[in-house]
Amino acid sequence: MEETLQAAHQIAAHAGASHAAHSGSHELPNITTLLSQLWPDSLFFHFIHQWENIFFCTLIALLICLTALYAARQKSIIPKGIQNVWEFIVEAIEGFVSSILGSHGRKHLPFLGTLFLYILLMDWSGLVPLMKSPTSSWSTTIALALCVMVYVQYTGIREQSFFSYLKHMAGNPSNAFGLVLIPLMLAINIVIEWVAVPLSLSLRLFANISSEDMLLFKFAELNVMFKGIPFLLQLFANLLAIAFSFVQAFVFMLLSTVYISQVLPHEDHGAHEEKELAHSPTTINH
Amino acid sequence: MDFFASAINLKEVFVQLIAFLIILWVLKTFAWSKILGAMDARRERIRLELEKIEQAKKEVESLRTTYEMHLAQIEDQAREKLQQVIADGKRISRELQDEARQNARSILDKAKSDIELEIDKAKASLQHEIAGLTILATERLLQRKIDAAKDEEIILDIIREIEKQK
Numbered sequence: 487m488e489e490t491l492q493a494a495h496q497i498a499a500h501a502g503a504s505h506a507a508h509s510g511s512h513e514l515p516n517i518t519t520l521l522s523q524l525w526p527d528s529l530f531f532h533f534i535h536q537w538e539n540i541f542f543c544t545l546i547a548l549l550i551c552l553t554a555l556y557a558a559r560q561k562s563i564i565p566k567g568i569q570n571v572w573e574f575i576v577e578a579i580e581g582f583v584s585s586i587l588g589s590h591g592r593k594h595l596p597f598l599g600t601l602f603l604y605i606l607l608m609d610w611s612g613l614v615p616l617m618k619s620p621t622s623s624w625s626t627t628i629a630l631a632l633c634v635m636v637y638v639q640y641t642g643i644r645e646q647s648f649f650s651y652l653k654h655m656a657g658n659p660s661n662a663f664g665l666v667l668i669p670l671m672l673a674i675n676i677v678i679e680w681v682a683v684p685l686s687l688s689l690r691l692f693a694n695i696s697s698e699d700m701l702l703f704k705f706a707e708l709n710v711m712f713k714g715i716p717f718l719l720q721l722f723a724n725l726l727a728i729a730f731s732f733v734q735a736f737v738f739m740l741l742s743t744v745y746i747s748q749v750l751p752h753e754d755h756g757a758h759e760e761k762e763l764a765h766s767p768t769t770i771n772h
Numbered sequence: 773m774d775f776f777a778s779a780i781n782l783k784e785v786f787v788q789l790i791a792f793l794i795i796l797w798v799l800k801t802f803a804w805s806k807i808l809g810a811m812d813a814r815r816e817r818i819r820l821e822l823e824k825i826e827q828a829k830k831e832v833e834s835l836r837t838t839y840e841m842h843l844a845q846i847e848d849q850a851r852e853k854l855q856q857v858i859a860d861g862k863r864i865s866r867e868l869q870d871e872a873r874q875n876a877r878s879i880l881d882k883a884k885s886d887i888e889l890e891i892d893k894a895k896a897s898l899q900h901e902i903a904g905l906t907i908l909a910t911e912r913l914l915q916r917k918i919d920a921a922k923d924e925e926i927i928l929d930i931i932r933e934i935e936k937q938k
Contacts, residue, residue: 540787547795554803576807596800624779629788
């Protein structure tokens, strides 16, 4: 048994250990890992391997942009192919976002839709052989979370005016007690909205996707060790990863939408459904 | 802090930020607005087409009502004309019958008058013959010659008296 385990570790080491040593995680080898191993003296492959997250992000960004531009150029009344897929995606996301933000939904749709698609494809790219999920890196997710945080605060200032935004950050004081609490509320709100929000968003996505990738790597290891016997388990893990990746991208978009809805002027949240959804993020956050 | 330092690559974070902003700008400028615009245009077109269909349906319904009304009017007119034709036919038939009856009556009357005339003629002829025979018979009985005109007159008077008595 120990000999088998040693053999498995050796194979795993050949497959992805060098990359694991680089990134500090256990993931399946990707194309940049293999190229840098095949041509260890090539500076180009070494550079790509070093910036593999950026490399895969660029591929995904190109894929999204090219298909979106192609779909946008199509003028067919009866959509088909890529145009149909894009219109389905746009309609679905618009419906969801508008159900929370109401009439403001369409204004924030490009940001939220792009965020969702970008994260979803980055999550799923880890399931494609020789590719990697850039969202399994905290650097990627913290960058996206910072974008969300800046966008939310900018939206708050733009929609409420700067004074109302400051009042909101100070806890909306309405009496002397509220005025006394301004420093405390200001500190709490700054910590929550500027630090906790990006941290929670980025850590949730990063932890989920990196653990999914690690799980897939471990199942691959088991398959090598036991000559494909646990293949069905790996297949099941892949299916789970597809579903969970979608859920993670959706949750990221949902929370971003809710953060935006919280900074919108309150009279815009008239609908009962919107009120309910506006309260739901608190539960999710906790 | 060591964990953060080892897990986060600031250069990578910066590049990821730029990459996301670029993809956001590209999609917002060239894709989202155009796709949404195309969908809105299609939605508007479908709405207009549906409105047109509804309008056409209403027009068809209105035309059908008008057509049915016209059809009913035509049927009424046809019925009226038919009844008028039937009435005319009956009237003509009645007139023809009256005319025929009148003709028949006149023919009958004429025939009657002709017959009466013939009867009268026959009677007169018979009276003359009877008178002649009577004279002849009387002559023979009396064996004497009487004035013929006077005899005939006397006999005719006798016959008329006999007829009156009858």
